Amino acid sequence: MTKPIELILLGAGARGAQAYASYAFEHPDEVRFVGVAEPDPIRRKRFAEEHDLDESQTFASWEEILARGQMADGALITTQDQMHVEPAVAAMQAGYNVLLEKPMADSLEGCVRLVQASEQTGRTLQICHVLRYTPFWRTLHDILESGRIGEIVTVEHRENVAWWHMSHSFVRGNWRNKELSTPMILAKCCHDLDILVWNLQHRVKRLSSVGSLFHYRPESVGPEIPLRCTDGCPIEAECPWSAIGLYLDARLLPRVRTLEEGEDAPPTWPFTTITHDLSWEGRKRAIETGPYGRCVYRCDNNVVDHQSVLMELENGVSVTMIMHGHSNEEHRSMRYDGTKATLRARFGRPDEITIYDHGKNEPEIVPIPTATSGHGGGDWGTMGSFLRVLRGEEKALTDVRASLESHLLAFAAEEARLSGQMIDMAEYRTRAELVTG
Numbered sequence: 001m002t003k004p005i006e007l008i009l010l011g012a013g014a015r016g017a018q019a020y021a022s023y024a025f026e027h028p029d030e031v032r033f034v035g036v037a038e039p040d041p042i043r044r045k046r047f048a049e050e051h052d053l054d055e056s057q058t059f060a061s062w063e064e065i066l067a068r069g070q071m072a073d074g075a076l077i078t079t080q081d082q083m084h085v086e087p088a089v090a091a092m093q094a095g096y097n098v099l100l101e102k103p104m105a106d107s108l109e110g111c112v113r114l115v116q117a118s119e120q121t122g123r124t125l126q127i128c129h130v131l132r133y134t135p136f137w138r139t140l141h142d143i144l145e146s147g148r149i150g151e152i153v154t155v156e157h158r159e160n161v162a163w164w165h166m167s168h169s170f171v172r173g174n175w176r177n178k179e180l181s182t183p184m185i186l187a188k189c190c191h192d193l194d195i196l197v198w199n200l201q202h203r204v205k206r207l208s209s210v211g212s213l214f215h216y217r218p219e220s221v222g223p224e225i226p227l228r229c230t231d232g233c234p235i236e237a238e239c240p241w242s243a244i245g246l247y248l249d250a251r252l253l254p255r256v257r258t259l260e261e262g263e264d265a266p267p268t269w270p271f272t273t274i275t276h277d278l279s280w281e282g283r284k285r286a287i288e289t290g291p292y293g294r295c296v297y298r299c300d301n302n303v304v305d306h307q308s309v310l311m312e313l314e315n316g317v318s319v320t321m322i323m324h325g326h327s328n329e330e331h332r333s334m335r336y337d338g339t340k341a342t343l344r345a346r347f348g349r350p351d352e353i354t355i356y357d358h359g360k361n362e363p364e365i366v367p368i369p370t371a372t373s374g375h376g377g378g379d380w381g382t383m384g385s386f387l388r389v390l391r392g393e394e395k396a397l398t399d400v401r402a403s404l405e406s407h408l409l410a411f412a413a414e415e416a417r418l419s420g421q422m423i424d425m426a427e428y429r430t431r432a433e434l435v436t437g
């Protein structure tokens with residue numbers, strides 16, 4: 001039995017501590033965490049207890065842990081969007097191989113710095129494009145690669161963000177304001193663009209985009225609506241975004257049982273985002289005083305709630321990608337129309353792939369292997385892959401140049417939306433001062 005790979009974690013939040021580090025509980029023979037950097041003392045202590053770390057292995061910031069010298073083979077970096085480039089560059093320079101959360105950076109310049117740092121230091125830099133590591137997307141990718149639907153002619157891909165997830169993350173939460181985080185097309189769709197880059201294998205020649213913040217704005221309601229749901233809001237009982245209905249009694253949250261007065265919430269997202277204290281009183285306090293109790297029409301949000309991107313590939317294929325925050329349920333849906341068949345699919349419980357051959361009446365329902373962790377199996381799939389890459393058993397499925405391409409598309413789409421111009425991607429790529437691919 002080989003020694004487990006040793007990792008440090010920078011940012012023990014929802015993604016780092018819960019989605020990825022939990023892999024170590026099930027696979028102690030593969031990975032061991034030997035250090036954590038996290039300013040929040042409750043999160044730091046909890047992670048140290050769960051992974052059996054002593055005080056010399058816990059740090060209050062990424063700067064402190066990296067100043068200590070190399071402690072492990074790899075660094076898992078799951079800080080917020082605007083804190084990716086500096087710790088990742090510093091970690092690679094300190095000798096760590098890095099698994100970095102998406103988006104790789106909040107600017108084009110940041111993405112380029114990361115690629116350069118990886119190439120100059122010779123360290124692996126893998127971005128958490130978790131979708132590639134799911135049974136669903138691997139199955140879909142293999143079908144397209146096999147030629148089963150012929151030559152792909154046109155693609156429609158939709159990222160349908162549920163109404164309540166939109167309010168949680170992009171109206172009240174961490175990704176609501178592009179000056180504080182990133183534009184929604186980057187935060188939400190760098191995954192979708194990565195999948196399109198992977199599946200289509202021809203680069204985008206030109207793209208355009210439209211979209212706006214349509215609904216979650218002060219003008220959508222009258223002056224009688226207060227700043228918080230708990231301030232006697234006259235429409236609270238029927239509002240699907242009521243913070244009381246989402247976080248206190250949870251009557252509005254899909255797949256969660258309504259909570260009785262006085263009952264604790266389960267220690268899961270989205271409750272763990274709003275407070276450490278999951279008791280009824282703790283959650284009540286959080287929505288009375290914190291950001292997640294704000295009326296969705298009275299927040300400091302400025303990211304879009306719908307955006308469409310139209311792309312023409314170098315081989316003439318046309319692709320439409322639609323992202324919006326008004327879906328009845330969380331899922332992605334898509335169709336690929338080819339010269340031999342049409343493939344229609346949805347990703348999000350239940351996952352489905354169906355192929356309709358031209359000239360045949362019977363559709364083929366494609367079996368999809370069962371997923372075993374969050375994001376359709378992608379969270380642990382990503383961790384497992386990173387560890388195999390470090391053990392020299394496989395090449396990273398999401399190499400850093402492929403990630404650069406999907407991020408370039410997101411930045412270009414935002415520029416196209418704001419300027420109203422069609423973007424020539426060959427010209428846009430030269431701005432990255434790197435020739436990708």
Ligand SMILES: NC(=O)c1ccc[n+]([C@@H]2O[C@H](COP(=O)([O-])OP(=O)(O)OC[C@H]3O[C@@H](n4cnc5c(N)ncnc54)[C@H](O)[C@@H]3O)[C@@H](O)[C@H]2O)c1
Pocket residue numbers: 010011012013014015016037038039040043060061062063078079080081082083101102103128129130174187375
């Ligand atoms: N791959 C995916 O599908 C996916 C899904 C959701 C979020 N994300 C991305 O994951 C990242 C983290 O998201 P999250 O929801 O876990 O956020 P989070 O806020 O829960 O976690 C970030 C953590 O970083 C800590 N931190 C702040 N300053 C620090 C410092 N100086 N040194 C070390 N740690 C510091 C924070 O205290 C916090 O605990 C974001 O970039 C987000 O966009 C990716």
